[in-house]
Amino acid sequence: MKWPGHGTAGALFAAILLVSLAGFALFMHLGRVTPERSGTMLAVFPPSMTETEVFANIIEAGGRPVRPTWMPGTWVTYGDTAGYAGRLEAHGAIGAYTSASFLPQLAGCFAFVDAKAVQLFTLDQ
Amino acid sequence: MTTATTPTPAPSINPMLVIVCGCLIALIAFGARSTMGLFTAPITEANGWGRETFALAMALQNLIWGMAQPFAGAFADKFGTFRVIIAGAIIYAAGLALMAIADSVFLLMLSGGLLMGLGIAMTSFSVIMASFARLVPPEKRSWSFGIATAASSMGQFVFAPLGQAFISGFGWQMALLLLAGSVLFMFALVLPLRVSRGGVARDETELEMSISQALARAAGSPSFVLLTLGFFVCGFHVAFMTVHLPPLLVQEGIDAQLAAWSVGIVGLFNIVGAYTAGIVGGKYSKRYSLTLLYLARSVAMALFFVLPITPLSTVVFSACLGLLWLSTIPLTMGLVTVICGTRYMAMLYGVVFLSHQVGSFLGVWLGGRLYDQTGTYDTVWWTGVALGLFAALMHWPIKEVRAPAFSVPGGAQV
Numbered sequence: 374m375k376w377p378g379h380g381t382a383g384a385l386f387a388a389i390l391l392v393s394l395a396g397f398a399l400f401m402h403l404g405r406v407t408p409e410r411s412g413t414m415l416a417v418f419p420p421s422m423t424e425t426e427v428f429a430n431i432i433e434a435g436g437r438p439v440r441p442t443w444m445p446g447t448w449v450t451y452g453d454t455a456g457y458a459g460r461l462e463a464h465g466a467i468g469a470y471t472s473a474s475f476l477p478q479l480a481g482c483f484a485f486v487d488a489k490a491v492q493l494f495t496l497d498q
Numbered sequence: 499m500t501t502a503t504t505p506t507p508a509p510s511i512n513p514m515l516v517i518v519c520g521c522l523i524a525l526i527a528f529g530a531r532s533t534m535g536l537f538t539a540p541i542t543e544a545n546g547w548g549r550e551t552f553a554l555a556m557a558l559q560n561l562i563w564g565m566a567q568p569f570a571g572a573f574a575d576k577f578g579t580f581r582v583i584i585a586g587a588i589i590y591a592a593g594l595a596l597m598a599i600a601d602s603v604f605l606l607m608l609s610g611g612l613l614m615g616l617g618i619a620m621t622s623f624s625v626i627m628a629s630f631a632r633l634v635p636p637e638k639r640s641w642s643f644g645i646a647t648a649a650s651s652m653g654q655f656v657f658a659p660l661g662q663a664f665i666s667g668f669g670w671q672m673a674l675l676l677l678a679g680s681v682l683f684m685f686a687l688v689l690p691l692r693v694s695r696g697g698v699a700r701d702e703t704e705l706e707m708s709i710s711q712a713l714a715r716a717a718g719s720p721s722f723v724l725l726t727l728g729f730f731v732c733g734f735h736v737a738f739m740t741v742h743l744p745p746l747l748v749q750e751g752i753d754a755q756l757a758a759w760s761v762g763i764v765g766l767f768n769i770v771g772a773y774t775a776g777i778v779g780g781k782y783s784k785r786y787s788l789t790l791l792y793l794a795r796s797v798a799m800a801l802f803f804v805l806p807i808t809p810l811s812t813v814v815f816s817a818c819l820g821l822l823w824l825s826t827i828p829l830t831m832g833l834v835t836v837i838c839g840t841r842y843m844a845m846l847y848g849v850v851f852l853s854h855q856v857g858s859f860l861g862v863w864l865g866g867r868l869y870d871q872t873g874t875y876d877t878v879w880w881t882g883v884a885l886g887l888f889a890a891l892m893h894w895p896i897k898e899v900r901a902p903a904f905s906v907p908g909g910a911q912v
Contacts, residue, residue: 376513376638382645382773385518389525389652396659403667443758471666 404470408459411452413439415470416461418446426465434460515690516633517642520626521649523583523687527621529653530594530677531559531614533661540670541597541606551603555610557859562615563622564855570619571628571844572709579629579844580692586620587684589613594678598671621684623650624851627831628844629691637780639835643828644776648769651824655765705839705906712842715903716849721837721896725830726853728788731889732826733857735795735882739764739819742865746875750807760816767820775825779832785896788829792893795822796886803879837901 406414416436418427424441427448431438436452450461458469538552574582593613600606623646630642657677664673707715716722740761747757778787802815834847861882868878 393655400663
């Protein structure tokens, strides 16, 4: 009986990464807010954009930056007029998201959800 | 009375399916629980609880997992992996589903703490690897432990975005129910592992004995005791770093973005480390590998703290930490198999793992306590360095052969 080896491991890991990418795409799709929305939301800009450009685009969209997050190009922003989410996209944002927290997770034998760590990573306002 | 088991013919199994399905079960078990951080805000806000309440439920979950692991292992050894994983998946899914409607602290502790902790114990890599140990030939065992550990670790990459997508698209309660559904997917995955105990090719060198005899003999084996003591340190390191490394980095002036990414770097390199450890364990001495591994942890921790903490040193340290993260698991599991055989390895690894979870608890608690008292992580960091050296010392004298109490007199040893 022939048992699998590194090839199987490579194929399995590649397949898992593909599923992971699919999950991320699903998140990008489901987490997006409708263009009419206003209020506090996450604005995701291309990582290649400088902070100054991001800042300027948020202002031009009629909002204000609340604070940056640990994800590059991602800001918590606030805009009180209707259609703010749509205007963010019109000003170069990849999308606007209501999503609360996208925490970096570490698979370990101890996934302790420490209040301090959560506070540090949360994209919450 | 103890007698040598008689060899039985190898069962008809599909090796590829066994490995892939086993890995996917471990991935789901680890992945689903790794999303719990995502639920902190929505659950606590919906119920008006503090985040500490949720953190307490997760702490309880880890404690229950550790305490239940030897029992889950014993059930798997006695009644087979298939039954334990089926029961575990039901309990795990029930915990997630109940959490969706938990409107009191008691229900949260019951669902997210007790039920999930039990479910994880019955479906995690410990049970999967014990199954691999019986189904996979000895020369492939260590590799199979490595791939199972690496696949478990990859659960975070699949379930973090999925969990987030579910929360964004359907709300946190439905997200928990969807996660419960994905846990039940284990029903299908466990089928290739369904081999009756009598159908598994048995090791001629193994003695038939009762559970209590196996426990007593393991407790009387110096190598098993040393291994258990050493694994305590792994738990301490992993838990301490998981919880306290990012805040420590921020305190030391590292940008919060990089502090967060450092966690990702650890996770990425961990996959490489875990898989490589499986290969190394199959070719070289497991005890020396573990000795070096713990020594390397101490050196990396000491250097990181002594040298100026910069973005570059943070990235390098995170990568080193990742390589040394769960790479202890395939080697430790391998040593349990060598010392005690495969007959009760799920239970005996559970005992070793319990020590790990005690270390985990202390790592988090002591880190927080000493920080609150002193305002720095210095004391607990150096404690971690010292414990790494202690673990190296514990693994060095381990005898990498079947313990006399577990071997047939005059029998060959695997």
